[in-house]
Amino acid sequence: MKLTLWRQLVWAPLLLLVLSLPLTLVACAADRGAQPLGCAAGTSPCLSGTAVVALDTSRGRVLLRLDGNNAPLTAGNFVDLVRRGVYNGTVFHRVVREPVPFVVQGGDPASANPKVPASQYGSGNFIDPSTGEARLIPLELKRQQDREPRYGQELTTPVITKELALSHQRGSLAMARTQDPNSASAQFYIALEALPELDGRYAVFGQVIEGMEVVDAIRQGDKLVKASLVEGGKLVKGQP
Numbered sequence: 001m002k003l004t005l006w007r008q009l010v011w012a013p014l015l016l017l018v019l020s021l022p023l024t025l026v027a028c029a030a031d032r033g034a035q036p037l038g039c040a041a042g043t044s045p046c047l048s049g050t051a052v053v054a055l056d057t058s059r060g061r062v063l064l065r066l067d068g069n070n071a072p073l074t075a076g077n078f079v080d081l082v083r084r085g086v087y088n089g090t091v092f093h094r095v096v097r098e099p100v101p102f103v104v105q106g107g108d109p110a111s112a113n114p115k116v117p118a119s120q121y122g123s124g125n126f127i128d129p130s131t132g133e134a135r136l137i138p139l140e141l142k143r144q145q146d147r148e149p150r151y152g153q154e155l156t157t158p159v160i161t162k163e164l165a166l167s168h169q170r171g172s173l174a175m176a177r178t179q180d181p182n183s184a185s186a187q188f189y190i191a192l193e194a195l196p197e198l199d200g201r202y203a204v205f206g207q208v209i210e211g212m213e214v215v216d217a218i219r220q221g222d223k224l225v226k227a228s229l230v231e232g233g234k235l236v237k238g239q240p
Contacts, residue, residue, distance in 0.1 A: 037138040037151035037182070039073050039239045044137060047076035048240040051232035052209070057092075058223045062190075062211035063230065064173050070142045070165040071149065071205035072240045074175055074184070077137050078205065079233045081107075081186055086126055087227035088112065093121035094189075095220040101192035104218050105176055108187050118221075125185035139181035140203045142166070148239075152182050155200040164204075168195035171208035171215070190215050 039046040047068030055062040066075040081087060091111035096102035110116045110124030125134035142149035143163040155161065168174065172191045175184035190208060191198075192215070208215060 038140070038149065039076075039236075044073065044135060045076045045080050045235035045237060046072040046240050047079055047232075048072070048234040048236050049232055051075065051079050051234075052230040053079070053082055053206075053233075054228050054230050055087075055211075055224055056226045056228070057214060057218060058225060059217045059219075060211060060214035062214050063209050064206045065209045066173070066206040066232075067166060068240060071140050071203060073137055073149070073151075074140045074203045074205040076235050077135070077184075078188065079229065079235060081126060082227045082229055083233075085227075086186055087224055089226075090224045091118075091121055092218050092220060092222045092224065093118070095218060097192065102195070103189040103191055104215055105187065105189040106224055107176075122187070124187075134185055136182060137175075137184050139177070139184070139201075140205070141200060154181055157200075161196070161199040164199055166204035168198045168202075168204060169207070170194055171212050172204045173206035173208065174198070174202045174204045177202065192216070 047066060049068050051066045051068065053064045053066060055064065066078060068075045086109050087107055089112040090106055090108060092104055092106035093108055093111055094103070094105040105122075108121055108124040109126055111121045125136070127133065128135045138152040139154065140149045140151055141155050142165045143160065144165045145163065155164070161167070166172070168191050170191060170193045174189055174191070176187040176189050177184040184203065
């Protein structure tokens, strides 16, 4: 059986679980369903334009370009967390390379706390100090022909996934979440190769522009020493 077909029939469902199972669901989808979603809701900052973020890891530096034009809410959330220092000292708690290259995942705020055992990495969210609650953002997907992204719903029809403005290519940056589409918080992943099986299910919001060889070298347990804003990063409340 060809590898691509095998991935679709056997491996792809397992890949989806890799990103979703370790996170702790802290808000029910039904509870959030009545709330407005997206930048217009003004519940979290959105990125206007683009931004470049540097990840200084224990293996070297990675540069990411964030796309606020096609994923303003998701990219804005990431920039805000970078500015707050949330990612500093966190651990890349999941690296999947076998049987085929998949993702490097990190960004769990709990992993920066030396008192938290490694067995609990992957269960944390960003706790907003202004509310004392976890900040959760909805799934954000934009088709090329749409003026604005769509929120809170997977788009898995093959015809539609081919029209997505941002897809899972090698080096793509996206948000991890639970089975609830509206449960992304701080954890992110970088695709080690093209992963079309994740398109329309997880929100891509950026791309590695330098240091992919560093991403390839990262092993489970390595640290994200510091994340910093290098360029751009204008955050706005409401629609950019």
